[in-house]
Amino acid sequence: MQIYLPIAEMSVNLFFLVGIGAAVGFLSGLFGVGGGFLLTPLLIFSGVPTSVAVASVTGQVVAASTSGALSHYRRGGIDMHLAMYLVLSGIIGAFGGVATFDLLRDAGQLDLVIAVGFLVLLGFIGVLMLIESTRALLKRRSGIVVRERLPNQHNWIHGLPMRVRFKKSKLYISVLPVLIIGLFIGFVGSLLGIGGGFIMVPALVYLLRVPGNVVIGTSLLQVVAMMAATTILHAVQSQSVDIMLAFSLMVGGVAGAQFGASAGKQLRGDQLRGLLALLVLAVAIRFGLTLVLAPADAFSMVVSGTGAGS
Amino acid sequence: MTWRRWLGALALLGGLATPALGDRLLSTMSNDEIEITSSFDGEKMTFFGSIAPDAGAEQKFVNGPFQVIVVVLGPTADRTARQMTHNFGIWLNTDQVTFRKFPSYFHVLASDRLADITDITTLTTQFILPESHTLVPNNAGWWKTAVFGRQLVRLMTEQGLFGVNESGVNFLSDNTYSARLTLPSNAPPGPYIALTYVFKDGQIIARKSEGFAVRKIGFERFLALASVQQPLLYGVVCVILALFTGWLGGVLFKR
Numbered sequence: 001m002q003i004y005l006p007i008a009e010m011s012v013n014l015f016f017l018v019g020i021g022a023a024v025g026f027l028s029g030l031f032g033v034g035g036g037f038l039l040t041p042l043l044i045f046s047g048v049p050t051s052v053a054v055a056s057v058t059g060q061v062v063a064a065s066t067s068g069a070l071s072h073y074r075r076g077g078i079d080m081h082l083a084m085y086l087v088l089s090g091i092i093g094a095f096g097g098v099a100t101f102d103l104l105r106d107a108g109q110l111d112l113v114i115a116v117g118f119l120v121l122l123g124f125i126g127v128l129m130l131i132e133s134t135r136a137l138l139k140r141r142s143g144i145v146v147r148e149r150l151p152n153q154h155n156w157i158h159g160l161p162m163r164v165r166f167k168k169s170k171l172y173i174s175v176l177p178v179l180i181i182g183l184f185i186g187f188v189g190s191l192l193g194i195g196g197g198f199i200m201v202p203a204l205v206y207l208l209r210v211p212g213n214v215v216i217g218t219s220l221l222q223v224v225a226m227m228a229a230t231t232i233l234h235a236v237q238s239q240s241v242d243i244m245l246a247f248s249l250m251v252g253g254v255a256g257a258q259f260g261a262s263a264g265k266q267l268r269g270d271q272l273r274g275l276l277a278l279l280v281l282a283v284a285i286r287f288g289l290t291l292v293l294a295p296a297d298a299f300s301m302v303v304s305g306t307g308a309g310s
Numbered sequence: 311m312t313w314r315r316w317l318g319a320l321a322l323l324g325g326l327a328t329p330a331l332g333d334r335l336l337s338t339m340s341n342d343e344i345e346i347t348s349s350f351d352g353e354k355m356t357f358f359g360s361i362a363p364d365a366g367a368e369q370k371f372v373n374g375p376f377q378v379i380v381v382v383l384g385p386t387a388d389r390t391a392r393q394m395t396h397n398f399g400i401w402l403n404t405d406q407v408t409f410r411k412f413p414s415y416f417h418v419l420a421s422d423r424l425a426d427i428t429d430i431t432t433l434t435t436q437f438i439l440p441e442s443h444t445l446v447p448n449n450a451g452w453w454k455t456a457v458f459g460r461q462l463v464r465l466m467t468e469q470g471l472f473g474v475n476e477s478g479v480n481f482l483s484d485n486t487y488s489a490r491l492t493l494p495s496n497a498p499p500g501p502y503i504a505l506t507y508v509f510k511d512g513q514i515i516a517r518k519s520e521g522f523a524v525r526k527i528g529f530e531r532f533l534a535l536a537s538v539q540q541p542l543l544y545g546v547v548c549v550i551l552a553l554f555t556g557w558l559g560g561v562l563f564k565r
Contacts, residue, residue, distance in 0.1 A: 009499070
């Protein structure tokens with residue numbers, strides 16, 4: 001069944017959209033990530049214009065993260081104070097990201113920057129996660145009890161000025177690293193069409209030492225709020241949010257996420273992180289190949305000015 | 311619609327013809343509006359016409375053989391062709407040429423091989439050849455314009471937006487023809503023009519232009535307009551929809 005996407009101005013199979021939404025939703029539920037980093041590339045590789053793919057996936061990420069954020073909120077797993085700082089700086093970062101997005105699109109370098117961005121970001125995070133999870137798996141196998149890092153173990157980041165007390169996270173740290181993390185994720189997330197949960201969670205855990213019981217909830221809330229702001233920014237500035245595309249993906253994604261979440265309970269945390277690392281690396285390698293390998297067609301075209309009405 | 315009705319319509323919709331050589335073209339088409347709905351997957355349309363003596367002419371019949379070319383021209387937009395080159399180990403866009411007011415859709419239907427119908431000069435000056443649209447002056451210089459123009463036409467052809475069908479016009483009798491065109495699902499919305507040329511011995515003896523529109527209608531039109539006219543509201547609605555879908559998913563599946 002074909003469905004016409006009014007903003008992308010193309011006709012796509014509805015089952016294909018709901019299907020990839022569900023498949024990515026399953027993985028996002030399984031690993032507890034938004035899934036934007038998989039969905040945006042999938043759409044780009046299946047012919048949706050890059051700008052429409054990025055802008056519409058932001059809407060889908062909001063939906064994918066909402067139910068998770070709500071359930072964490074009910075369990076009290078969100079540090080609202082910390083989330084507020086992250087969201088505010090994230091929205092400022094998103095303004096920069098969307099503006100950069102427009103500049104790059106006009107200059108013809110959007111696809112390049114997105115490919116390089118995914119390669120560097122996913123490659124880096126993927127390798128880190130793979131090392132960490134392999135180490136945990138090996139230690140478990142050799143019978144050593146892995147000692148969880150304690151939240152009150154300090155590093156140099158905690159010595160910075162402008163300290164604020166975050167009661168729920170039991171932290172008394174400088175706001176500077178919090179704001180920088182928020183800004184960075186806002187910028188990168190709006191530029192690449194990803195929620196950034198897979199950057200946010202390690203950053204909160206390893207840099208800020210946020211305790212495990214509030215990490216996921218706080219990160220999810222931040223993703224919802226920041227991606228909601230980004231969707232509106234994209235709608236206003238680049239006008240490339242395709243609501244039909246986003247909604248088709250949401251429906252599949254929300255359903256898939258529920259099954260993914262229950263499947264995730266069958267696996268241990270370190271196994272999950274190892275699998276996620278492999279997935280992230282696979283996407284990074286795929287983007288790396290598009291940069292290095294000779295393209296099937298050296299020429300491409302875009303509509304660079306209006307003239308077509310609706 | 312039946313043939314009889316079409317022939318009746320032909321007589322009514324004769325319209326203006328060039329007075330040259332005493333022959334005129336009566337033509338019509340199957341739709342003057344193509345509506346893009348949520349299930350839009352392309353649309354077929356048919357052009358009909360008949361060559362008849364001019365009103366008041368002494369000769370009561372026309373002498374063939376005629377050749378007919380129907381050119382369907384879509385809305386124009388500025389289009390940029392870009393070239394990737396290999397630099398420092400990676401492939402990136404390094405060169406580009408922008409073609410102003412370039413057709414977003416261009417299909418040529420002809421009753422014979424274009425080269426057999428008329429000469430290349432006529433084909434180019436009348437903008438019948440797809441490449442002729444790239445030959446307009448451009449500040450990129452003629453060589454780059456020619457190279458990128460060829461590539462642009464090739465890309466448009468690969469997407470089904472440009473095309474030449476040299477057996478697209480069929481003569482039903484010596485002076486009556488029909489031409490079929492399938493508009494693809496990615497046909498850009500906007501005003502279209504169908505230009506019909508009648509050739510005899512390589513000369514244009516009659517021509518006619520008719521307009522039709524490809525429009526988004528109903529919900530698709532509403533969405534496309536809203537995204538441009540009320541972008542803030544459109545964005546807010548997207549977010550509310552996303553929050554609601556996410557919330558509903560959580561409730562339905564009781565995570």
